[in-house]
Structure formats: C-alpha cells, structure tokens
Amino acid sequence: MCADTPENTPEYKDTLNLPKTDFPMRAGLPKREPAWLERWEKIGVYDRLREKEGRQPFTLHDGPPYANGHLHIGHALNKTIKDMIVRAHQMMGFDARYVPGWDCHGLPIEWKIEEQYRKKGKNKDAVPVVEFRQECRAFADKWVNIQREEFKRLGITGNWADPYLTMNYHAEAVIADEFMKFLMNGTLYQGSKPVMWSPVEKTALAEAEVEYHDKESFTIYVKFKVSNADHKHAGAHVVIWTTTPWTIPSNKAVVFGENIAYGLYEVTGTPEECWLSVGEKYILADNLAADVFKKARLSDDQYTRVADVPVSELADAQLTHPLAGAEGANGEWDDIRDFRAAEFVTDTEGTGFVHCAPSHGMEEFELYRDLGMLEQVITYNVMDDGGFRADLPFFGGKYILNRKGGEGDANKTVIDKLVEVGGLLARGKIKHSYPHSWRSKAPIIYRNTPQWFAGVDRTLDDGMGDYGDTIRERALRSIDELVKWTPQTGRNRLYSMIESRPDWVLSRQRAWGVPLTCFTKKGALPTDADFLLRNPEVNARITAAFEKDGADVWYTEGFKEQILDGLADPEAYDQVFDVLDVWFDSGSTHAFVLRDREDGTEDGIADVYMEGTDQHRGWFHSSLLQACGTKGRAPYRNVVTHGFTLDAKGMKMSKSLGNTIVPEEVVKQYGADILRLWVAQTDYTADQRIGPEILKGTADSYRRLRNTMRFMLGSLGDFTEDQRVDPADMPELEQWVLHRLAELDHQVRQGYKSFDFNGVWQAIFTFATVDLSSFYFDIRKDALYCDGDTLNARAARTVLDILFHRLTTWLAPILVFTMEEVWLERFPGDDSSVHLIDMPDTPRDWLNEPLAAKWAQIRQARRVVTAALEVQRVDKVIGASLEAAPVVHIRDEAALAALKSVNFADICITSAISLTGDPSPSDAFRMPEVDGVSVVFEKAEGEKCQRCWKILPDVGMTPAFPGTCGRCAEALAD
The missing domain is CATH 1.10.730.10 (Isoleucyl-tRNA Synthetase; Domain 1)
Known part of the structure; x- marks a missing residue:
C-alpha cells in the first residue's frame, strides 16, 4: 500500500x-x-534553385491557358498538378524549370473586342486592322496580369517575372518562321474542301474548337424524280432524308448502297392532310419504307410494295432536282443529278438514299474528289456569314443562323419552297447531338471554302526522316517509340486521332493572330509549281521584321513591297491576309520556349507536357503535328493527362x-x-x-x-x-x-x-x-x-x-x-x-524485412489486446488501458517468442501484461481475423503513479518522490 x-x-x-x-x-x-x-x-526561391549546379535539367512545358477571364477550377487543378511535378522533381535533385505561358491570339479575344464595338455601335470593318489588333493585344495583356496573380496565389512556382506569351514579338517571329518551314518543305497547300465553319464568327474552325450539344433540327424527306422516260421506273421518286434543309439548294447528286435491298412502293390511299397522292410510286430501302410512310402519315394499308428494285436498275436511272423547272429558278437546278453507289450509304436510318451536297459534307466531297468530278459538283451558295449568295433564286439573302446563333430563315424558306413545288414527302423535327463553336456556343456548318492546309501525308523534303517521311508517319512513330503516356489510354486516343485525321486546316479568316506569311503568284492556280513564292531570303526578312516590330507590320502599307524589294516583283504577287489557327501558335511553343530560351532545353524537347484529356485533340495534337513537320519528331517525352472537374x-x-x-x-x-x-x-x-x-x-x-x-x-x-x-x-x-x-x-x-x-x-x-x-x-x-x-x-x-x-x-x-x-x-x-531543400537520402540498409515481419506479428497481437480492452472500457470496467494487466495467450511458439522479446505492455499501453503459450479459456476474447491470439482481461495490481499514471506495485517505494513509480522516481532524481 x-x-x-x-x-x-x-x-x-x-x-x-x-x-x-x-x-x-x-x-x-x-x-x-x-x-x-x-x-x-x-x-527569390525560384531563382536561387536555378543557381544549384551540377543538376540534370527537368522541364515541364506549360500548355498555355487562354488570356481572357478569371480562373476556373479546371485551371486550379491543372496548374497544381504541374506545380507538384516541378517541385517534386526539384526536391529529388533535378534542376526543375517551369516557364508559365499564355495563348494570346485568336477568336475569343477578337470576339470580346467586337462585343465592345457592338455595344458602342462601332463597325469593326471601319477600324484600321492594326488599331483593332492593338486593342486585342491590350485585352490579352490585362488578363495575363490578372491570371498571373491568381495562379501565384495558389502557390504555383515558376518564372513569373518572364513568362512566355504567344503575342510577344519573338514568339510571333518564331511562329511565322515555323509556318514558313511548312511553306518550304512542301507541306503547305491551298485547297477547297468542306471545313467546319462558324457563320456567327465568320471563320473556319478546327476540331479542337468544336463541342457537341443537343440541337433541335428540321428533318425533311425530299423527292427526286426518275426522269428518263425509257426507264423501267420512270415517274417514280427516289426519296432522301436530311436534317439540313438549307443544303438542298446545293444538292448535286444522290447516292445509294450496293448491298441494300430496295423496293418500289405505290400509294393506295391517303389521309386528309398529306403531300402524297394515290398512284404515286416511291423507291425506298425495304428496311426503312414503313418508317418513311409513317412519317408521311400513311397507315400500313395505304401503301403496297409492288416490285424489287435491283441496284442495276438504280444505276440506269436519271434524277431531277425537285426545284428543276420551277418558275423563277432561272435554270439553277435543271441539270440531271448524278446518281451512283457509295460505300457510306446504310439502311439503318433515313431512306436508304443519301442526298449529296459535296460543298457541305466531307464524305460526299471525298467521293467526288476521288472520282475527279469536283468541278461538276462544288457550289458556292453559302457566304461566310451563313447567308445564301444574293443572286440564288428563291433563297438569296436568307440566313442559316441569325446573328446570335439561333435558327435563321433559310431552313423554313427552303421547306416552304419544296412544299410549293410538290417536292416534299414529309417533314418533322429531331433532337440530336450537333457541333457547336465552343467560343460563341452557336451551331456550325460545313462549308466549302478556299483554305490553307498542311498535308499530313505529303512527303517532306527536310532531311529529318528518322521517324518517317510524312507528318502522319512521324507522329504515329513518335507516339509509340518516343513518348510515355500517363495514363496509357491517352496514347490510344491520340494514336487513333492521328491515324484517321484529315489534312490540317491552318487558315482562319480573322484579324487577331499571326498571319500566314506567304505570297501567291497572280494568275497562277494553286496546283501550279510556282503558285507559292518560296524564297529563303524573303522568309528571313519577314522573320526579322516580326522580331523587331511584331506581326502587326504585315498589315502596314507598303510591307509587301519592302519585303520583296530586289527579290521578287511585288506587282506579280498577292499577299495572304488569313491568320494562322491558334493551335499552330500553341503548337509552335516548343520552338520559342524550349529551343530559344536560356531556361529551355538543349534539344528543344520537354520532359513533360501535362494537360486535360480534351488536349488530345488540342495542344498535344497540334504540338505533335507541328513539331513533326519542323523537328521530325514529337516535342515531348512524357504526356500526362487529367480528366474534367465535376460537381x-x-x-x-x-x-x-x-x-x-x-x-x-x-x-x-x-x-x-x-x-x-x-x-x-x-x-x-x-x-x-x-x-x-x-x-x-x-x-x-x-x-x-x-x-x-x-x-x-x-x-x-x-x-x-x-x-x-x-x-x-x-x-x-x-x-x-x-x-x-x-x-x-x-x-x-x-x-x-x-x-x-x-x-x-x-x-x-x-x-x-x-x-x-x-x-x-x-x-x-x-x-x-x-x-x-x-x-x-x-x-x-x-x-x-x-x-x-x-x-x-x-x-x-x-x-x-x-x-x-x-x-x-x-x-x-x-x-x-x-523549398530550398532536397528530399534527404534514406539509407537502403534501414530496410529490415525480418524485423518488419516480426513487428507485423506484434501489431496483430496488439490489435487483439486493444480490442479486448475497448470492450472493458465500453462496459465501464476500466477508464483507460493503463488500468489493465491482461493475460495474452499465443498459440504459435515463434509469435510468443517475438512478443516476449519486446516490452509488450508498453506496446499495448497497459501497466502490465502476461504472455503465455497455454491453451486459452473458452471465454477469452478473440478476433476471427487474427488466428491464435486470445486475451483474458485482468486489472493491473498496485497503485497509480501520479506522474505516468501506470498502476504498478512499486509506486510509493521512493520516499523522495512520493506517489511515483521507480521509473519516474529515477527520472526525477536525474
């Protein structure tokens, strides 16, 4: 006591x-x-880290955010991941550099300035282009400064004092120089094909600038009459289905499927309101006929199938456009429509026939391009604002979309005219996924326009063929041989995109960007060898001018004459004023950041590109194509991808x-x-x-x-x-x-x-x-x-x-x-x-697997003891584990020896503990997941030490320190 x-x-x-x-x-x-x-x-933490010598460089190249608004949560995720990559590699012994950058050109900024103009009643076209571009530059500069402070607040490290901007003069000079490499190596050409076009923004768009939203569209079933009198099915109608009525005035052909079963159907009865008449005959795919007649409001007993229509009979037919011979049409649609088989026709939707307007559809365009018939089928009916050309009969001046991107009057006008001439079988509406511009959020169209392209399958004359002779070959080999993908699915996604992508549309019909710095010979055709001026000295002059004064000089009076002076006759050449796709800008950043800066890389290749999964069709994609055209390989060794942030x-x-x-x-x-x-x-x-x-x-x-x-x-x-x-x-x-x-x-x-x-x-x-x-x-x-x-x-x-x-x-x-x-x-x-410290080296000889195995056994046994004591605590038998001195039964001899070799009471935080190999009583506490360990509860014997709170027999044995145990008394004496 x-x-x-x-x-x-x-x-x-x-x-x-x-x-x-x-x-x-x-x-x-x-x-x-x-x-x-x-x-x-x-x-100066970032600068002091750069002073550490003898380190292997590690460079994460920043995919440039767009300088036009406050940061959203996706920006925070993106920049934080980048920051973790950079900081971790720095602390693991690398010289980890991070140069933040911004995308500064392009339509979103131009669009904002135009909005400001519209509010003031100001006409953009009346403003000198250089003045307009300077307003765009000032807008971008404002947002760069705002976003920089917002990024820094997140703790992002980097060279904030000297970021890269695509609108810096050196950057604009390099972007132009990279473009002129395409000019010189045979990649660049001017072509005319359907491209994704924004009528609201009046420019071509790249796939990366498009997003898909639900849209309600008109659907129409249109009749094309078999017109050759000697044909077996003369007077019958082939029916097409489309969700773009506005393309009917541009129709040049109808195509069918060689492996589709077609039938001739006769109308035997009609409801009160119907555009069909008894006795009319229609040729339709058998799998779709019932659905087509249902859309025309016919019941099953109001039509009958009267004959097979073999594909051979279709091939002999001649079709006329429903507007052929219409009063006031001025012969616009009187030509016989081309009628042939095409591989892309199916009988899963529509009618089994496809209406072809090759100016507005890529599959149709490619079909007639391969047939060598483009001159016969290409139309130019739709202008850059989405309106029909003024002299188009019936439809001139009608618009596909209104100014804000809503439904215009073109579709309704076309439908009404088809009803008037008896060319419509049925109409309706459908809600479907449809491409929209991600900037204006307005629907887009496909429109045939002259554009500048980089040919991804053209043989490059540049002496950099280690990974292939075309951009596509180099890109595909880079993906598999030179780049590590995190996650690996990123590789699959980008590979399939590159494998099937068309030529790259480089040109945009806008003002704020780097111009396509090239000249075309007057009177020459795009297919002529001398159509483009390819002169290294001209290119060097352009680069030097941009380096000194920026890309604005391209638009100054007399620039063409100045650049061509003594090298080519200025009167013989036209200057191109389209601007480059902004993805070419950002795709070129490897050249003016990685290659040209002192804090870049020796080989102009980044250790890491890291962006969101949408950049497989964006920055990862354009950087790969651009670098394969100018460097011969991918500009990155690792590509890391993050997903989207949801609520x-x-x-x-x-x-x-x-x-x-x-x-x-x-x-x-x-x-x-x-x-x-x-x-x-x-x-x-x-x-x-x-x-x-x-x-x-x-x-x-x-x-x-x-x-x-x-x-x-x-x-x-x-x-x-x-x-x-x-x-x-x-x-x-x-x-x-x-x-x-x-x-x-x-x-x-x-x-x-x-x-x-x-x-x-x-x-x-x-x-x-x-x-x-x-x-x-x-x-x-x-x-x-x-x-x-x-x-x-x-x-x-x-x-x-x-x-x-x-x-x-x-x-x-x-x-x-x-x-x-x-x-x-x-x-x-x-x-x-x-942040000036490296992660310390941890000796490998600290690893001790036998010791770890032993302590795994000890911790398992401790779990059982702790759980047994918790039962007693919940039952209020004890208040704390130090009140206990349990008996622990261990069946395995080796485990028992392990527990006896350590102070198991301290490990279990009890005042005492007894370890035994004796069989445990039936009422002992056990845990099913820990075999061979059981616990019998016993209270600790002795008094509570007033210093450490253990209950021990030796408490009070040291008079100098009353109420303490021997251990505490010794500590107090020391």
Missing part, C-alpha cells in the same frame, strides 16, 4: 517533458498564406446550374493548401468531383496531418545533436520505423516520378496517421513525456528528427504553405525555406 495518497502527493505535471511548440492547432491559411508568398518572392454529384459545372466551384472562393474559405490537397487526393487521370462536403473532408484530413506535424515539433523543441542515437543502437521499435521510412522513401520517389500524387499522398497520410499517430507516437509518448535521459527517449527523438526532415520535404510539393510553416517553426531564418 502506498504511504502517500493522491491528496498529499506533489504536483508532477511540470516535471513531464510535454510537447512545447508555438505551432498553432488552427492553420488560419487564408490569412497567412499571402505572407509566405511575399517571403518567397523576397528571398459533387458528378455533373458538369455550369453557371446556369449554380454548381460551379470558384478557386478564389475556396482559397478565401480554406486556403490554397486545402485546394492543393484536394488535387492530391483525387485520381486526376479520371474525372474528379468537388463540392462543399468533399472540401470539408479534405480539410479534416489536413487537420489530422497537421496534428501529426505539431506533435513532432513539440517533441523536438529541445532536441540536440548530442542526443542522436545511431540506428544500429536503437530499440527494435525505432528500427522498425526506419524500415518503414526506407520503404516509403522508395514509394514516394517512384510515385512522384510517375506523377502519381494520389498514391504519394495516400502512402504518406496512412503512414502518418496509422503507423505514427495511432501506433508509434501512441507507444512512445510515455517514454518521451516521462523518461529521463534513456535510450528509448533519445532514440525516439532521433527518429522524430529523421521523420521531420522526410515528411516535410515529401509533402512540400503538395502542401507548399503548411510545410513551409512547419519548417520555419523549427528552422527560422531570413533565408530559410523548405
């Missing part, structure tokens, strides 16, 4: 080595993060739905580190979700990790080097922690190298919360708080120091602000920063 009772024992709290730190529990990130940003800028329910974010998450608001509420942690917690290779509840969960994970770091800081406050213990002299528990660190070091580095941030975070977080907080810290708190100068206490502090250096540097690429705060709490100083 202890001589001293709790009432008359001294207060020992102040003798404990409790954690001491000013590191706050509450982070206060929104208010504190800006100060760290200022500090990093003041001490918490998995829906696409939309202002109209009110489900958008704005980065600025998240930063204001939680701080940028929480947003960065959300990025690290997601599998970015798929679509990710974000919402208030998800962010709350992220903040909770953050708090748990912060508590782990706070415990380490508090326990290391008085740690000195003379307390350090050599790993070989440490207790097994510390050696096991070092083993886990060696395992984790490999996992973290491999994860960062393979861009697996979710894997890195989960590994570190699980280690910090499960292995450390719930196990190691829980066990060693007793030694840290209560021991004097013991091996256990010194070894524990040594391990905590080792943990500190690794956890802070491992996590610094993710939690850039918090790890800086943690670091400065321990290592303050004007020039101190965790």
Whole structure:
C-alpha cells in the first residue's frame, strides 16, 4: 500500500517533458498564406534553385491557358498538378524549370473586342486592322496580369517575372518562321474542301474548337424524280432524308448502297392532310419504307410494295432536282443529278438514299474528289456569314443562323419552297447531338471554302526522316517509340486521332493572330509549281521584321513591297491576309520556349507536357503535328493527362446550374493548401468531383496531418545533436520505423516520378496517421513525456528528427504553405525555406524485412489486446488501458517468442501484461481475423503513479518522490 495518497502527493505535471511548440492547432491559411508568398518572392526561391549546379535539367512545358477571364477550377487543378511535378522533381535533385505561358491570339479575344464595338455601335470593318489588333493585344495583356496573380496565389512556382506569351514579338517571329518551314518543305497547300465553319464568327474552325450539344433540327424527306422516260421506273421518286434543309439548294447528286435491298412502293390511299397522292410510286430501302410512310402519315394499308428494285436498275436511272423547272429558278437546278453507289450509304436510318451536297459534307466531297468530278459538283451558295449568295433564286439573302446563333430563315424558306413545288414527302423535327463553336456556343456548318492546309501525308523534303517521311508517319512513330503516356489510354486516343485525321486546316479568316506569311503568284492556280513564292531570303526578312516590330507590320502599307524589294516583283504577287489557327501558335511553343530560351532545353524537347484529356485533340495534337513537320519528331517525352472537374454529384459545372466551384472562393474559405490537397487526393487521370462536403473532408484530413506535424515539433523543441542515437543502437521499435521510412522513401520517389500524387499522398497520410499517430507516437509518448535521459527517449527523438526532415520535404510539393510553416517553426531564418531543400537520402540498409515481419506479428497481437480492452472500457470496467494487466495467450511458439522479446505492455499501453503459450479459456476474447491470439482481461495490481499514471506495485517505494513509480522516481532524481 502506498504511504502517500493522491491528496498529499506533489504536483508532477511540470516535471513531464510535454510537447512545447508555438505551432498553432488552427492553420488560419487564408490569412497567412499571402505572407509566405511575399517571403518567397523576397528571398527569390525560384531563382536561387536555378543557381544549384551540377543538376540534370527537368522541364515541364506549360500548355498555355487562354488570356481572357478569371480562373476556373479546371485551371486550379491543372496548374497544381504541374506545380507538384516541378517541385517534386526539384526536391529529388533535378534542376526543375517551369516557364508559365499564355495563348494570346485568336477568336475569343477578337470576339470580346467586337462585343465592345457592338455595344458602342462601332463597325469593326471601319477600324484600321492594326488599331483593332492593338486593342486585342491590350485585352490579352490585362488578363495575363490578372491570371498571373491568381495562379501565384495558389502557390504555383515558376518564372513569373518572364513568362512566355504567344503575342510577344519573338514568339510571333518564331511562329511565322515555323509556318514558313511548312511553306518550304512542301507541306503547305491551298485547297477547297468542306471545313467546319462558324457563320456567327465568320471563320473556319478546327476540331479542337468544336463541342457537341443537343440541337433541335428540321428533318425533311425530299423527292427526286426518275426522269428518263425509257426507264423501267420512270415517274417514280427516289426519296432522301436530311436534317439540313438549307443544303438542298446545293444538292448535286444522290447516292445509294450496293448491298441494300430496295423496293418500289405505290400509294393506295391517303389521309386528309398529306403531300402524297394515290398512284404515286416511291423507291425506298425495304428496311426503312414503313418508317418513311409513317412519317408521311400513311397507315400500313395505304401503301403496297409492288416490285424489287435491283441496284442495276438504280444505276440506269436519271434524277431531277425537285426545284428543276420551277418558275423563277432561272435554270439553277435543271441539270440531271448524278446518281451512283457509295460505300457510306446504310439502311439503318433515313431512306436508304443519301442526298449529296459535296460543298457541305466531307464524305460526299471525298467521293467526288476521288472520282475527279469536283468541278461538276462544288457550289458556292453559302457566304461566310451563313447567308445564301444574293443572286440564288428563291433563297438569296436568307440566313442559316441569325446573328446570335439561333435558327435563321433559310431552313423554313427552303421547306416552304419544296412544299410549293410538290417536292416534299414529309417533314418533322429531331433532337440530336450537333457541333457547336465552343467560343460563341452557336451551331456550325460545313462549308466549302478556299483554305490553307498542311498535308499530313505529303512527303517532306527536310532531311529529318528518322521517324518517317510524312507528318502522319512521324507522329504515329513518335507516339509509340518516343513518348510515355500517363495514363496509357491517352496514347490510344491520340494514336487513333492521328491515324484517321484529315489534312490540317491552318487558315482562319480573322484579324487577331499571326498571319500566314506567304505570297501567291497572280494568275497562277494553286496546283501550279510556282503558285507559292518560296524564297529563303524573303522568309528571313519577314522573320526579322516580326522580331523587331511584331506581326502587326504585315498589315502596314507598303510591307509587301519592302519585303520583296530586289527579290521578287511585288506587282506579280498577292499577299495572304488569313491568320494562322491558334493551335499552330500553341503548337509552335516548343520552338520559342524550349529551343530559344536560356531556361529551355538543349534539344528543344520537354520532359513533360501535362494537360486535360480534351488536349488530345488540342495542344498535344497540334504540338505533335507541328513539331513533326519542323523537328521530325514529337516535342515531348512524357504526356500526362487529367480528366474534367465535376460537381459533387458528378455533373458538369455550369453557371446556369449554380454548381460551379470558384478557386478564389475556396482559397478565401480554406486556403490554397486545402485546394492543393484536394488535387492530391483525387485520381486526376479520371474525372474528379468537388463540392462543399468533399472540401470539408479534405480539410479534416489536413487537420489530422497537421496534428501529426505539431506533435513532432513539440517533441523536438529541445532536441540536440548530442542526443542522436545511431540506428544500429536503437530499440527494435525505432528500427522498425526506419524500415518503414526506407520503404516509403522508395514509394514516394517512384510515385512522384510517375506523377502519381494520389498514391504519394495516400502512402504518406496512412503512414502518418496509422503507423505514427495511432501506433508509434501512441507507444512512445510515455517514454518521451516521462523518461529521463534513456535510450528509448533519445532514440525516439532521433527518429522524430529523421521523420521531420522526410515528411516535410515529401509533402512540400503538395502542401507548399503548411510545410513551409512547419519548417520555419523549427528552422527560422531570413533565408530559410523548405523549398530550398532536397528530399534527404534514406539509407537502403534501414530496410529490415525480418524485423518488419516480426513487428507485423506484434501489431496483430496488439490489435487483439486493444480490442479486448475497448470492450472493458465500453462496459465501464476500466477508464483507460493503463488500468489493465491482461493475460495474452499465443498459440504459435515463434509469435510468443517475438512478443516476449519486446516490452509488450508498453506496446499495448497497459501497466502490465502476461504472455503465455497455454491453451486459452473458452471465454477469452478473440478476433476471427487474427488466428491464435486470445486475451483474458485482468486489472493491473498496485497503485497509480501520479506522474505516468501506470498502476504498478512499486509506486510509493521512493520516499523522495512520493506517489511515483521507480521509473519516474529515477527520472526525477536525474
């Protein structure tokens, strides 16, 4: 019995080595993060990292965002992933460079300036083009500065003082120079073919500039009469179906399928309101006839199939356009329509016949191109604004779309005229997925216009044929031989796109961009050898002029004469004023960023391109095509792709739905580190979700990790080097922690190298919360708080120091602000920063698999003991585990020996423990998943130490320190 009772024992709290730190529990990130940003800028962290010598360069090339608005959550995801890649590689020993950049040319900016003009009643065409371009430049510059500050607030590191802009004079000069390489190597040509065209924006579009939305369209079934009198089916009608009535005036042919079964159908009755008459005959695909007549409101008993129509009979037929001979048509549609078989015709939808307007459909265009008949079938009925040419009978001046992109009057006018001339069998409406411009959100059309193309299958005369002689060959071989894809599905997606893509449409009929710097010979045809002026000296003059004054000089009076002076007759050539597709701009960035800058790369090739999955048809795609045309290979070694960011329910974010998450608001509420942690917690290779509840969960994970770091800081406050213990002299528990660190070091580095941030975070977080907080810290708190100068206490502090250096540097690429705060709490100083430190090397000889296997057994047994004691605690038999002294039955002799070789009572945080190999009683506590371990509960014997709270028989045996156990008395004496 202890001589001293709790009432008359001294207060020992102040003798404990409790954690001491000013590191706050509450982070206060929104208010504190800006100060760290200022500090990093003041001490020049990014520039100081560049001064580290002897490092292998590592370059992530930034895919340029567009400079025309505030950041959205996709921007935050994208830039944070890039930042983690750069920071992690820097801390793994590389010279990791990051030059941020912006796309500055193109229609979105031009569109904004035009909107401003419209509000002021100003006519864009009345403004000098250079003045208009300067307004576009000022608009882009404004948004570059705004976005730069928004990116920096997210903790993104990089050369912010000297970013790249596609509108910088040097960039414009290089873009023009890269274009002129296409001019010189035989890739460039002018052609006329249907391209995706935006009537609202009055320009051609690339596939990457198009998105698909549901659209309600008119559908019409149109009659083409078999007109040759000697034909077996003379007077019958072939029926076509289309969702674009406006293309009927441009119809030049009808095609059928060679393997489709066709029949001749006769109308035997009609309802009251119907465009069909009894006795009329129609040729239709048998699989579709019933559906066609249903659309015409005929019942099954109002028509009958009267004959087969073999394909051979179709081939002999001549068809007339429904508007042929119409009064006022002026003979516009009187020619016989071409009628032939085509492979793309099916009998799964429509009528089994396809109406061909090769000026407005790629399949039809290619069919007649291959037949050598384009001159007979190409029309120019639709102008750049989507209106019919003024002199087109009946339809001149009608518009496919109105000014805002809504339904114009062209479709209705065409339908009404067809009804008037008896050319319509049925009509209706259909809701279907339809291409829209992603900028104006208006529907687009296919329109045949003269454009400039890069031929992807043209043999290149450039001496760079290591990976093929055409752009397509080089691109496909690059994809498989030179590039690593994360995830691998990115390779499949881009490969299939390159494999089947048509020639690249380079030209846009706009003003704000880099012009197609070439000249065409007056009077020559595009097919003539001398149609394009190919002169290296002319090209050099253009590049030099752009380098000095920017691309605006192309539009100044007398520029053609100045450039051609003494090299070619200016009067003999026309100057091209189309501008380059902005994807050519961004596709050329490898040349003026990677190749030309001092912080670029020696070979002009990036280690990583990283963007969203939409860039398989965008920047990844255009960069690959452009570089294969000018460098002979891909400009990247790794391509990393992230998915789209959705709301918490998995829906696409939309202002109209009110489900958008704005980065600025998240930063204001939680701080940028929480947003960065959300990025690290997601599998970015798929679509990710974000919402208030998800962010709350992220903040909770953050708090748990912060508590782990706070415990380490508090326990290391008085740690000195003379307390350090050599790993070989440490207790097994510390050696096991070092083993886990060696395992984790490999996992973290491999994860960062393979861009697996979710894997890195989960590994570190699980280690910090499960292995450390719930196990190691829980066990060693007793030694840290209560021991004097013991091996256990010194070894524990040594391990905590080792943990500190690794956890802070491992996590610094993710939690850039918090790890800086943690670091400065321990290592303050004007020039101190965790971001100037490398991840420390972790000795491989810390790995100890036999020890790890042994401690896996120990932890399994501990689980059973802990669960058994929890039952007693819930039943209020005990209040804490230190009140227990359980008996643990271990069936396996080796496991029993392992437990006996360590202080298992300390590991289980009990005051005592008994280990036995005897058979356990039937009422012993067991866990089904842990075989061979059972626990019999016993209370600890003795008195409660008033210092460490263990219940031990030796409490009160040291008069100098009443109410303490022998261990605590010894610590107090020291």
